[in-house]
Amino acid sequence: MTTLLKRVDREKLVLALAAPLLAVVTALAITSAVMGLTGDNPFRAYQVMVDFGSKSDSQVWIINKAIPYYLSAVAVAVGFRMNLFNIGVDGQYRVAAFFAAVVGGALTLPGFVQIPVIILVAMACGAIWSGIAGYLKATRGVSEVITTIMLNFIAGSLISYFLQEGRLAERDENIIHTPDIPDSSHFFEFSTQVQPIHGTVVIAVLAGIAYWFLLGRTRFGFDLRAVGRSQPAAEASGVSVTRTVITAMLLSGAVAGLVGMPTLLNESGNYGNDFPEGIGFTGIAIALLGRNHAVGMGLAALLWGFLERTGTQLEFEGYPQEIVGVMQGIIVLSVVVAYELVRRWGLRRQQRLVGEELAARAAGTGPRSTDDQDPAEVSA
Amino acid sequence: MGRRLFYARYDRRNGAVRGAFDGPPMEGIALLRRVSRLLATVAISATLALTAACGESSTESNDNDNGSGNNEQPGVGIAFDVGGRDDHSFNESAARGGDRAEEELGVHIDYQTARNGEADADRVQRLTAMAQAGYNPVIGVGYLYGSAIEQVAQDFPDTTFGVVDSAPEGDNVYGMTFAEHEGSYLAGVAAALKTESGQVGFIGGVQTPLIQKFEAGYVQGVHDTNPDIDVDVRYLYTDDDRGFSDPARAAEQADAMLGDGVDVIYTAAGSSGQGAIETVAGVDGAWAIGVDSDQYQQPGLAEYQDHILTSMVKGVDVAVYDLIEAVQNGEAPHGAHEYTLAEDGVSLATSGGFIDDIADRIDEASQRIVNGDIEVQDTP
Incomplete structure (x- = not known):
C-alpha cells in the first residue's frame, strides 16, 4: 500500500513538471512556425528577446510591469478557486483607483496615514463593486459572468461621469485627471543602478502570501474550494454557500482594488483619462497561465512583462509587434491544453496502476495490506 | 452532523478526501508544497543568475553600439498612436510628412505603433528606445505621448522631441497643436x-x-x-x-x-x-x-x-516635415506652436x-x- 502511494506521488511530481515543459515546447514550436510562415527568422527574434530582456533596466521594467498584472491575477484566482468567473476585475480596479485617487487628492495627511487610507479606500471600493455581483449571485442566482461584465461598463460610465472638469477632475490640456495626490503620499521605491523598482512590489508579495495562506491553509479556504468543487457536497457538510460566495467576491474585489495602486502611488499620482485599462483581462490570462498558484502566477506575470518589454524591441528589429500578442495567446492556449492532456494521461495511468495492484492482490500475490481501509477508497 | 463527520474523515485520511474534493489537478497538499518550493528555488536562482550576469543596462550596451557604428545620423523616429500607420486619417497624415522627408531630405524614418490600452511605461520605453538608437528628432504622434515625452526628453537633452496634439514642457520638446x-x-x-x-x-x-x-x-x-x-x-x-x-x-x-x-x-x-x-x-x-x-x-x-x-x-504632415527639416538643418525647435486656419494648419479639402x-x-x-x-x- 505505502509503496503504491509513494510511486503514485513520484509520478505526480513527474507529471507536474511534464505539463509546463510540454506547454513551453509547444508554444515555442507554434510561435516559430508562425514566424517562419510570415517570413521572419524566429531564432533571431528569440535571441533579441533574451538579450534585451536580460538587461538590467529591462528587468526593472518587467518587475514594475508585473506588479499590477500579478495583483489582477490573484483577484481573478480567488474567484477561480471556487468556480466563480470574475470578469469584472477590470471595472473593479478602475472604480477603486478612481475613488482612491479622488480621496488621495483631497486629503493632505502625513504620508504614513494617507497611503494606508488610499489603499483601504481602493480595497473597499473594489470590494463594493464586486460585492454587487456576489450579492446577486448568492441571493438571486444571477450568473456572475453577466453581472461583472455589465458592471465593467457601468464602472466606465460612472468614472467618465465624475471624470470631468468641475466635477471631480481638473483639466491639463488633453488629459483630464483627478487632483494630484501630495508627494508625501507617493509610495517608496527601491533604488537600483538603473530605474527604481516600485515599492508596491511589497503589496504584491504580501497579497500573494495572503492568497496562498488563506486558500491553502485555513478552513475558510477549504470551504471556498469545497464550494467550488461541489456546492451540494459543501452544503451537506455544513458550509454556507451564500456566505462563501459573497465573501469570495468581496475578497476578489478587494484584491482587484489593489491593481491600480502601483500606477497611482508609484507613477501617475492621479487618475486621468490616460490611466491604463484592461489589466483585469490580462489578469485572467495570467491566472490561467499560473494555474491559480501563488508562485505560478508570479512567474506568469513576469513572463507577460518580459514579452511586452521585448515586443517593443522586436518591432525595432523589424518584426511586426503583433507577434507578441500571438505569442501570449499561444502560450496561454498551450498551457491550458498541456495541463489538461497531462492530467488525463496521469489519471488513466493512475487508474491502471491501481487496477493492476488490485488485480495482483486478488490473485493472492500482492503484498497484504495491514490497515483497515477499503481498497476501493484509494482511487477516490 | 454532516460537517463534523466530514471533517473527521478528512482528518483521518488526509490525502484521499482532499483528492475527492479538489480534483486531480490539485491533488495532495504535499505535492503542491513540493512544487511551490521547487518553483521558488528556480525563480530565485534564475533571478540571481540574471542580475549577476547582466549588470549592464540596455543604455550602456547601446552606447557601445553607437561608438562602433558607421552611421552618424541614424534617422528619425516616429511613434504612432493606436490605429497604426494605415488608419487613413491621423497617423497616416504624420506618415506622409515622414515619407516626404525621407524622399526629399534622404533621412531614414523608423515608424512604430502603440498597442491598445498601453500604459505610460510602454510609451516611455518606445521613445527611450528610439532616442537611444540615436534618432533625432523623435516624434510622438498623439496627445497620449505628451507626458511620456516630457519624461524621456529629460534623459536625452541633445535629442529634439516632437509631439503632435500636445504641448508638454521641456527645453528640447516641440509641441505641435492644431486649431x-x-x-x-x-x-x-x-x-x-x-x-x-x-x-x-x-x-x-x-x-x-x-x-x-x-x-x-x-x-x-x-x-x-x-x-x-x-x-x-x-x-x-x-x-x-x-x-x-x-x-x-x-x-x-x-x-x-x-x-x-x-x-x-x-x-x-x-x-x-x-x-x-x-x-x-x-x-x-x-x-x-x-x-x-x-x-x-x-x-x-x-x-x-x-x-x-x-x-x-x-496639417500634421506639414508640421512633421517642417520639424524634421529644421532638425536636419541643425536647429532645435522647442516650445509650443499652434497651427491655425490662418496659416493653413487646418483646412477643408x-x-x-x-x-x-x-x-x-x-x-x-x-x-x-x-x-x-x-x-x-x-x-x-
Missing part, C-alpha cells in the same frame, strides 16, 4: 448647406477635450449657418482609446444616425472613421465628412469616395468637387475666422 475647432467650423458650414433632411451628425472617437474641439467647432459652424438644423452628437467611448481603432462601433453609430434621418455625418475618430464612411456610402444621398487626412484621396477608401463630401484636413458650389460661403466663413470676426469655441 481643429476652426477647421471643423468650416466642416459644419458645409454640412449645414448640404443637408436636405435638416439633421446632421457628429461621431467622436473618445470624449476627450481634443475631440470636443472638433465637436464644438462643427456644431457652431452648423448653427451659425442655419440655427434650425439638429446636430446629433455621439461618442464611441467616453474614456477608452479603443475609440480610435474601432470601425465596427463607428459603423453601428452611423447606421443608427442614418436611421434617424441624419444625412451628413462628420466623424473624428482616427481609423474608426472608416466604419462610418463605409456605412454612409451605403445610403443614397448621404454624405460623410472625413478627418485629418483628405480621405477622398485615400486609396483604401476609394470605393466610397463618391460619398466623401470633404475632409477637415489637419475640395477633392471630388462636391463643395465647389458652396465654395463662396466657405471662403467667406474662413475669411471671417482669420480676421477674427468669428471666434470659434473650442469647448462644447
Whole structure:
C-alpha cells in the first residue's frame, strides 16, 4: 500500500513538471512556425528577446510591469478557486483607483496615514463593486459572468461621469485627471543602478502570501474550494454557500482594488483619462497561465512583462509587434491544453496502476495490506 | 452532523478526501508544497543568475553600439498612436510628412505603433528606445505621448522631441497643436448647406477635450449657418482609446444616425472613421465628412469616395516635415506652436468637387475666422 502511494506521488511530481515543459515546447514550436510562415527568422527574434530582456533596466521594467498584472491575477484566482468567473476585475480596479485617487487628492495627511487610507479606500471600493455581483449571485442566482461584465461598463460610465472638469477632475490640456495626490503620499521605491523598482512590489508579495495562506491553509479556504468543487457536497457538510460566495467576491474585489495602486502611488499620482485599462483581462490570462498558484502566477506575470518589454524591441528589429500578442495567446492556449492532456494521461495511468495492484492482490500475490481501509477508497 | 463527520474523515485520511474534493489537478497538499518550493528555488536562482550576469543596462550596451557604428545620423523616429500607420486619417497624415522627408531630405524614418490600452511605461520605453538608437528628432504622434515625452526628453537633452496634439514642457520638446475647432467650423458650414433632411451628425472617437474641439467647432459652424438644423452628437467611448481603432462601433453609430434621418455625418475618430464612411456610402444621398487626412484621396477608401463630401484636413504632415527639416538643418525647435486656419494648419479639402458650389460661403466663413470676426469655441 505505502509503496503504491509513494510511486503514485513520484509520478505526480513527474507529471507536474511534464505539463509546463510540454506547454513551453509547444508554444515555442507554434510561435516559430508562425514566424517562419510570415517570413521572419524566429531564432533571431528569440535571441533579441533574451538579450534585451536580460538587461538590467529591462528587468526593472518587467518587475514594475508585473506588479499590477500579478495583483489582477490573484483577484481573478480567488474567484477561480471556487468556480466563480470574475470578469469584472477590470471595472473593479478602475472604480477603486478612481475613488482612491479622488480621496488621495483631497486629503493632505502625513504620508504614513494617507497611503494606508488610499489603499483601504481602493480595497473597499473594489470590494463594493464586486460585492454587487456576489450579492446577486448568492441571493438571486444571477450568473456572475453577466453581472461583472455589465458592471465593467457601468464602472466606465460612472468614472467618465465624475471624470470631468468641475466635477471631480481638473483639466491639463488633453488629459483630464483627478487632483494630484501630495508627494508625501507617493509610495517608496527601491533604488537600483538603473530605474527604481516600485515599492508596491511589497503589496504584491504580501497579497500573494495572503492568497496562498488563506486558500491553502485555513478552513475558510477549504470551504471556498469545497464550494467550488461541489456546492451540494459543501452544503451537506455544513458550509454556507451564500456566505462563501459573497465573501469570495468581496475578497476578489478587494484584491482587484489593489491593481491600480502601483500606477497611482508609484507613477501617475492621479487618475486621468490616460490611466491604463484592461489589466483585469490580462489578469485572467495570467491566472490561467499560473494555474491559480501563488508562485505560478508570479512567474506568469513576469513572463507577460518580459514579452511586452521585448515586443517593443522586436518591432525595432523589424518584426511586426503583433507577434507578441500571438505569442501570449499561444502560450496561454498551450498551457491550458498541456495541463489538461497531462492530467488525463496521469489519471488513466493512475487508474491502471491501481487496477493492476488490485488485480495482483486478488490473485493472492500482492503484498497484504495491514490497515483497515477499503481498497476501493484509494482511487477516490 | 454532516460537517463534523466530514471533517473527521478528512482528518483521518488526509490525502484521499482532499483528492475527492479538489480534483486531480490539485491533488495532495504535499505535492503542491513540493512544487511551490521547487518553483521558488528556480525563480530565485534564475533571478540571481540574471542580475549577476547582466549588470549592464540596455543604455550602456547601446552606447557601445553607437561608438562602433558607421552611421552618424541614424534617422528619425516616429511613434504612432493606436490605429497604426494605415488608419487613413491621423497617423497616416504624420506618415506622409515622414515619407516626404525621407524622399526629399534622404533621412531614414523608423515608424512604430502603440498597442491598445498601453500604459505610460510602454510609451516611455518606445521613445527611450528610439532616442537611444540615436534618432533625432523623435516624434510622438498623439496627445497620449505628451507626458511620456516630457519624461524621456529629460534623459536625452541633445535629442529634439516632437509631439503632435500636445504641448508638454521641456527645453528640447516641440509641441505641435492644431486649431481643429476652426477647421471643423468650416466642416459644419458645409454640412449645414448640404443637408436636405435638416439633421446632421457628429461621431467622436473618445470624449476627450481634443475631440470636443472638433465637436464644438462643427456644431457652431452648423448653427451659425442655419440655427434650425439638429446636430446629433455621439461618442464611441467616453474614456477608452479603443475609440480610435474601432470601425465596427463607428459603423453601428452611423447606421443608427442614418436611421434617424441624419444625412451628413462628420466623424473624428482616427481609423474608426472608416466604419462610418463605409456605412454612409451605403445610403443614397448621404454624405460623410472625413478627418485629418483628405480621405477622398485615400486609396483604401476609394470605393466610397463618391460619398466623401470633404475632409477637415489637419496639417500634421506639414508640421512633421517642417520639424524634421529644421532638425536636419541643425536647429532645435522647442516650445509650443499652434497651427491655425490662418496659416493653413487646418483646412477643408475640395477633392471630388462636391463643395465647389458652396465654395463662396466657405471662403467667406474662413475669411471671417482669420480676421477674427468669428471666434470659434473650442469647448462644447
